[in-house]
Amino acid sequence: MTHTPTSDEVEQTTWSEPVSLIETLPRSAGIIINLLALVGIWQLVHLSGIVSPIILPSPMETAGDIVFIGKNLFSGGYMLAALWVTVKEVLFGFAIAIAIGFTLGIIVGESVFGERAVLPLLVAIDTMPKVAFAPLFLAWLGFGIASKVALAAFIATFPIVVATAAGIHAADENAKMLFKTMGASRWQTLFKMKLLVGLPQMFTGLKIAAVGVMAGAITGEFIGGGKGFGELIRVAASQLNTPRVFALILYLSLLGLALFWVVVWVERRVVFWHSTTAASKGR
Amino acid sequence: MTVLERTIGEQVGPRGRPVYELRGVAKYYAHGHVRALEEVDLTLTEGSFSSVIGPSGCGKTTLLKIMAGLVPPSKGQVVLEGKPVTGTRRDIGMMFQQATLFPWRSTLENIVLPIEIRDGKASAKAKHDEARALLKLVGLEGFENAMPSELSGGMAQRAAICRMLITQPAVLLLDEPFSALDELARDFMNMELQRICMERSATAFLVTHSIPEAVILSDIVYVMSPRPGRFVEAIHIDLPRPRSLDMMTEPKFGSYVKRIRAQLDKGAFL
Numbered sequence: 001m002t003h004t005p006t007s008d009e010v011e012q013t014t015w016s017e018p019v020s021l022i023e024t025l026p027r028s029a030g031i032i033i034n035l036l037a038l039v040g041i042w043q044l045v046h047l048s049g050i051v052s053p054i055i056l057p058s059p060m061e062t063a064g065d066i067v068f069i070g071k072n073l074f075s076g077g078y079m080l081a082a083l084w085v086t087v088k089e090v091l092f093g094f095a096i097a098i099a100i101g102f103t104l105g106i107i108v109g110e111s112v113f114g115e116r117a118v119l120p121l122l123v124a125i126d127t128m129p130k131v132a133f134a135p136l137f138l139a140w141l142g143f144g145i146a147s148k149v150a151l152a153a154f155i156a157t158f159p160i161v162v163a164t165a166a167g168i169h170a171a172d173e174n175a176k177m178l179f180k181t182m183g184a185s186r187w188q189t190l191f192k193m194k195l196l197v198g199l200p201q202m203f204t205g206l207k208i209a210a211v212g213v214m215a216g217a218i219t220g221e222f223i224g225g226g227k228g229f230g231e232l233i234r235v236a237a238s239q240l241n242t243p244r245v246f247a248l249i250l251y252l253s254l255l256g257l258a259l260f261w262v263v264v265w266v267e268r269r270v271v272f273w274h275s276t277t278a279a280s281k282g283r
Numbered sequence: 284m285t286v287l288e289r290t291i292g293e294q295v296g297p298r299g300r301p302v303y304e305l306r307g308v309a310k311y312y313a314h315g316h317v318r319a320l321e322e323v324d325l326t327l328t329e330g331s332f333s334s335v336i337g338p339s340g341c342g343k344t345t346l347l348k349i350m351a352g353l354v355p356p357s358k359g360q361v362v363l364e365g366k367p368v369t370g371t372r373r374d375i376g377m378m379f380q381q382a383t384l385f386p387w388r389s390t391l392e393n394i395v396l397p398i399e400i401r402d403g404k405a406s407a408k409a410k411h412d413e414a415r416a417l418l419k420l421v422g423l424e425g426f427e428n429a430m431p432s433e434l435s436g437g438m439a440q441r442a443a444i445c446r447m448l449i450t451q452p453a454v455l456l457l458d459e460p461f462s463a464l465d466e467l468a469r470d471f472m473n474m475e476l477q478r479i480c481m482e483r484s485a486t487a488f489l490v491t492h493s494i495p496e497a498v499i500l501s502d503i504v505y506v507m508s509p510r511p512g513r514f515v516e517a518i519h520i521d522l523p524r525p526r527s528l529d530m531m532t533e534p535k536f537g538s539y540v541k542r543i544r545a546q547l548d549k550g551a552f553l
Contacts, residue, residue: 172383174379174380174381174383175383175385177353177379178377178379178383179400180353180371181351181352181353181371181375181377182371182396182397182400182401183370183371183372183373183400183401184400188400192396192399192400193385196385196387272387273386273387273430273432274386
């Protein structure tokens with residue numbers, strides 16, 4: 001048993017390492033298989049009759065509604081108008097959140113005043129359930145688009161502030177010292193170094209905000225009515241039209257996914273040097 | 284104390300035009316309760332290479348920060364090229380343990396960064412040719428468009444050398460520049476540093492933990508005591524230049540190492 005393996009044998013053992021079946025499949029195939037399995041289970045549950053069809057519609061019914069909504073959207077029907085309202089709320093909300101979030105984040109991250117006086121307040125507000133502010137925004141801004149934009153922006157601002165402040169702090173001592181020895185001003189240090197060092201973290205905040213901004217807009221629509229997609233869902237649910245609700249949620253999540261991927265797309269172009277970005281580029 | 288000062292003074296003696304001078308420099312923290320640095324006198328003559336060696340926490344880094352104009356001394360004078368050092372200056376070049384190249388800039392853009400900070404983007408652009416010449420000097424020709432992630436540790440430090448030299452500093456302050464590299468790369472880079480300093484007749488001051496590194500590179504090695512940091516001995520290294528790594532096996536080299544180690548051991552510093 002004191003036999004030392006030759007280099008050939010060593011190589012063979014590395015090669016014969018077991019590879020699981022899932023690793024041999026392309027990623028998209030795995031996702032599709034999983035989705036099909038989920039729909040299959042859904043169909044089985046529906047056929048078994050354990051759950052009332054009012055609570056859980058059949059996949060076929062839902063698919064029918066998906067097609068119906070799709071047709072309505074592409075023919076420029078009332079659903080397209082509703083979707084457009086929600087898209088506007090989300091985009092305005094996101095833009096406002098980015099503007100306020102970056103500004104506050106820089107103030108908090110860069111100044112002692114911000115860290116001592118502004119950050120504790122932000123943390124305090126952040127711990128509150130922000131959706132609870134929805135009725136307040138309605139009272140202030142009315143039942144139009146403004147209150148939904150405000151709630152969406154309100155929810156999305158916090159992750160951006162926190163990520164920006166943390167990103168600015170991420171610059172290491174060596175980089176700061178180097179900038180000092182080069183005689184850099186505070187602005188130069190901020191714009192040529194600290195903000196750039198913090199960009200990967202800021203984009204993480206933006207991704208969280210992209211999810212939050214959707215939740216904010218839909219919650220606003222649930223509570224404040226209006227003409228958006230959330231209102232369609234509310235009406236369909238109140239009529240116990242569950243297939244319609246399921247289908248509407250699907251389209252809404254496609255909108256959320258689109259927003260998320262826009263952020264990722266921008267990140268890959270802006271933070272081209274970052275390891276996660278570089279790794280995904282190679283794939 | 285006075286005897287010691289005299290011996291240091293004799294050893295250092297005027298050998299060239301003084302570039303950098305420290306007179307009675309001290310640094311105290313916490314209203315004088317913590318004495319980091321005590322009465323340091325130092326003269327760097329033109330084209331000379333000096334090192335300071337001492338245990339951790341002896342105030343080497345404080346000394347270097349004072350020399351770089353990053354920290355004001357509590358006492359004493361700091362004069363570079365006849366002008367007192369009151370803050371960071373473009374004629375002070377500095378290099379750290381980490382290369383700290385910024386990943387969003389190409390190697391060339393990293394090198395001209397000090398110019399961009401001090402004179403703006405247009406001036407930085409005008410220095411591109413000079414930066415290319417420096418890349419050639421350090422053996423990184425053709426890497427100007429490489430991103431820092433594509434450079435090895437040694438290559439990154441070569442780029443950092445270029446960045447330090449681009450402002451044409453009168454003095455180079457080196458804070459353990461190669462200590463993050465593996466030993467083979469470190470020895471090699473030290474020889475490269477010698478070559479670059481000789482080619483440019485640079486006046487250099489190195490902070491290090493390594494006795495052989497200090498001896499192989501320096502004309503004078505200053506041994507520092509722990510807190511409060513002060514020079515306890517200045518040793519002239521009388522080995523011909525250019526020096527090679529082979530010299531490390533020579534008895535003369537060994538005797539220098541031994542002498543510095545004895546001095547450091549005297550206070551049980553290590």
